[in-house]
Amino acid sequence: MKKLFTSFLVLSLVFSLFGCGERESPPQPNTSADNKTEAITESSTEAATEAETTESATETDTTEAATETDTAESATDTDPVESTTERVVLDLEDISETKENAFTCTYDGVKHDFILSLPDEVENAPLIVMFHGAGDSPENFRRTSGFDNDALPKGYAVCYVGGTVNGKAGRNSRSWNYGRLEPDNDDVGFIKALVNYLADEYSIDKEHVFCAGFSNGGFMNFRLALEGQDTVLACVSVGGDLCKTLWKVRPEKNDVGMLVVYGENDESIPKNIDGSSKTALDPAIEEVIDYMASSNGLEKKSEDEIGDGSILCKYGVDSDKDMVWSVVVNDGKHGWPTKELDGFSVNELILEFFENWR
Numbered sequence: 001m002k003k004l005f006t007s008f009l010v011l012s013l014v015f016s017l018f019g020c021g022e023r024e025s026p027p028q029p030n031t032s033a034d035n036k037t038e039a040i041t042e043s044s045t046e047a048a049t050e051a052e053t054t055e056s057a058t059e060t061d062t063t064e065a066a067t068e069t070d071t072a073e074s075a076t077d078t079d080p081v082e083s084t085t086e087r088v089v090l091d092l093e094d095i096s097e098t099k100e101n102a103f104t105c106t107y108d109g110v111k112h113d114f115i116l117s118l119p120d121e122v123e124n125a126p127l128i129v130m131f132h133g134a135g136d137s138p139e140n141f142r143r144t145s146g147f148d149n150d151a152l153p154k155g156y157a158v159c160y161v162g163g164t165v166n167g168k169a170g171r172n173s174r175s176w177n178y179g180r181l182e183p184d185n186d187d188v189g190f191i192k193a194l195v196n197y198l199a200d201e202y203s204i205d206k207e208h209v210f211c212a213g214f215s216n217g218g219f220m221n222f223r224l225a226l227e228g229q230d231t232v233l234a235c236v237s238v239g240g241d242l243c244k245t246l247w248k249v250r251p252e253k254n255d256v257g258m259l260v261v262y263g264e265n266d267e268s269i270p271k272n273i274d275g276s277s278k279t280a281l282d283p284a285i286e287e288v289i290d291y292m293a294s295s296n297g298l299e300k301k302s303e304d305e306i307g308d309g310s311i312l313c314k315y316g317v318d319s320d321k322d323m324v325w326s327v328v329v330n331d332g333k334h335g336w337p338t339k340e341l342d343g344f345s346v347n348e349l350i351l352e353f354f355e356n357w358r
Helices: 002-018 035-045 051-055 064-078 138-145 147-154 187-202 216-227 244-248 285-294 346-357
Strands: 093-099 102-107 110-117 127-131 157-161 164-166 171-175 209-214 234-238 257-263 299-306 310-316 324-329
Touching: 102 187, 110 138, 110 147, 110 164, 110 187, 127 138, 127 147, 127 187, 127 216, 138 147, 138 157, 147 157, 147 346, 157 187, 187 216, 209 216, 209 346, 216 234, 216 244, 234 346, 257 285, 257 346, 285 310, 285 324
Parallel strands: 127 157, 127 209, 209 234, 234 257, 257 324
Antiparallel strands: 093 102, 102 110, 110 157, 164 171, 299 310, 310 324
C-alpha cells in the first residue's frame, strides 16, 4: 500500500508539471449538405488532422500537432519561403498515362498525379487547374465537385492535380505546400512546369491559365496568387486563407485576380466578423481580401446578396472589370457551395469570375 501511494504521488507530480489538458478537435464539416457537398467536405477534411488543423491552429493551441507546427513556423520566420525570382522551374519527367486522361509524372523527384478533361475544341482552350483539399485526390475532387459539367461546355480545359505526402515537412496526408512548412516540395514550380507541358502537348492557351482550390487547395491558391504572377491570371480559394509566413513577405504590387469564398461559420478561416482572428496564426481573411484588392489598385465597387443570403463583394476600377471578388456564405461551414445547400453554385460563380479575362 505504501508503494502504491508513492507511485500515485509521482504520477500526480508528473501530470502537474507537464499538463494533461483535453485535446482540441479539428473543425467539423457541414453535414447538412447534399451528397455532392458532403463528399467534398469529408474527403478533404477527415484525413487532414495534421494539415487542416495546422491551418486553423491558434496561438493557445495545446495539441502536439500545433506544437510541431509552431516550431516549424518559428524556423520559417527566420528562413522565408523562396521568392519567384529565385525559383528554377524544371521540366516534368516520367510522364505516363495510367488510364484514359489520367497521368503520373515526377517533378524534382516528387511524384504527382493529374487528370485532364478536354473540351471539344482543344487548341487555344483556356486552362483551369484544380487543387483538392488535404487527404483528397484528383479523381475524387473531379467527381464530387462536378466541375467538368459546367466548365467543358464553356470551352475550358480542366486539369485536376494531386498533391503529395511529405513527412519531412510534417505533412502526413496528400496535400499542398502552401507556404507554412519548410523544407517542403516546390509545388509552385510543379504547377508552372505542368502548365508548360500542357501548353506544348495539347496547344492549350498558355496566356489564359486559371487556378481554383478547396480547403488546403484554397491555401495553395493564395500562394500561387503571390508567386505565380508570371503564369496565372486569376485564382480562386474556397475555404482557404493566406498563411502568416507568406503574409509577412507579400509583394506590394500584384496583378493576379482573386475570388475568395468562405463560410460565415467556417472554423478553419480566421475572421474579424466573429473575433476568431484575434487568436489565429494567420491574418484575418478580411485583411487578406483588402490586400488582394489594394495591391491590384482596386476599390470596392459593389456589394450584393446572392443565393440564400450570401454576400458577394466586387472590387475594381471604373475603367476596368472587377478583378477581385469575395463571398461570405451565409451560415456556411467548411464546404463547396451548391444551389441545393446555399442557393448558388460555386462552380458557376468561378466560371463567371474567370470570364473577366476572356
